[in-house]
Amino acid sequence: MELPSILIIKMNNGVPDILDNLIDELSRLPGIGRRSARRIAFHILHKPPEDARALADALNRFVDEVRFCSVCGAISEADPCGICAGDDRVKSVICVVEEISDLLAIEATGSYKGHYHVLGGVLDPLSGVGPDELNIDALIKRLEVGGIEELIIATNPNTEGDTTAMFIAKLAKPLGVNVTRIARGLPVGG
Known part of the structure; x- marks a missing residue:
């Protein structure tokens, strides 16, 4: 009997590929090793989905809206920054x-x-x-x-x-x- 594709989860060493990918990405952050990344991933997994979406939204907004000030090199949502x-x-x-x-x-x-x-x-x-x-x-x-x-x-x-x-x-x-x-x-x- 073939399982519906929605139930098939690709796994790598017993870990779903999606989770393994998240752990890989988190462990690329400074000061975060694989064990800490795994802890963070499971923390996110056990929180309500809206918390994870809020985190993803905050990361997306940060990447899209924060820039380096062309005068001083600080970060800001405006260029030049508020200090400059x-x-x-x-x-x-x-x-x-x-x-x-x-x-x-x-x-x-x-x-x-x-x-x-x-x-x-x-x-x-x-x-x-x-x-x-x-x-x-x-x-x-x-x-x-x-x-x-x-x-x-x-x-x-x-x-x-x-x-x-x-x-x-x-x-x-x-x-x-x-x-x-x-x-x-x-x-x-x-």
């Missing part, structure tokens, strides 16, 4: 960060009111990341236009972050921009 387009920011100061997550962390403090520039990483010759792979040219073009008095470099205090900071400082100094680095370490005294 806003009149309530100090336009003469740019804080250079490695990643968008660094920008979000600084913004969460509510204490910085200048503009940003997202590099998209740090110089790391051992991993093949040079100046051309980062958003450094766009930063220098912003500085060349003028009006920027201070460049705050907020890269991580490690070898790659320090190297990137020194490289940017070397490019910015001839343009007459005051280059500073965020403080690090523990305060002493008091």
Whole structure:
């Protein structure tokens, strides 16, 4: 007796192909291995279908509507982003960060009111990341236009972050921009 095609589920090692495909896609995300991906997939499976559809809709909207700001490299639904387009920011100061997550962390403090520039990483010759792979040219073009008095470099205090900071400082100094680095370490005294 032949089963109706609707009841036939293609399987790979006892796992339906659709589930295996979802696990493969989830495990491609940073920090998510196959075991975590399998846990997430089963979590989705046990939730109401509308929850899974809401997740899929959020992913689709993110892919379709979020873009990189052509000025600073942040993410936004508009180009330029709200920070670059806003009149309530100090336009003469740019804080250079490695990643968008660094920008979000600084913004969460509510204490910085200048503009940003997202590099998209740090110089790391051992991993093949040079100046051309980062958003450094766009930063220098912003500085060349003028009006920027201070460049705050907020890269991580490690070898790659320090190297990137020194490289940017070397490019910015001839343009007459005051280059500073965020403080690090523990305060002493008091």
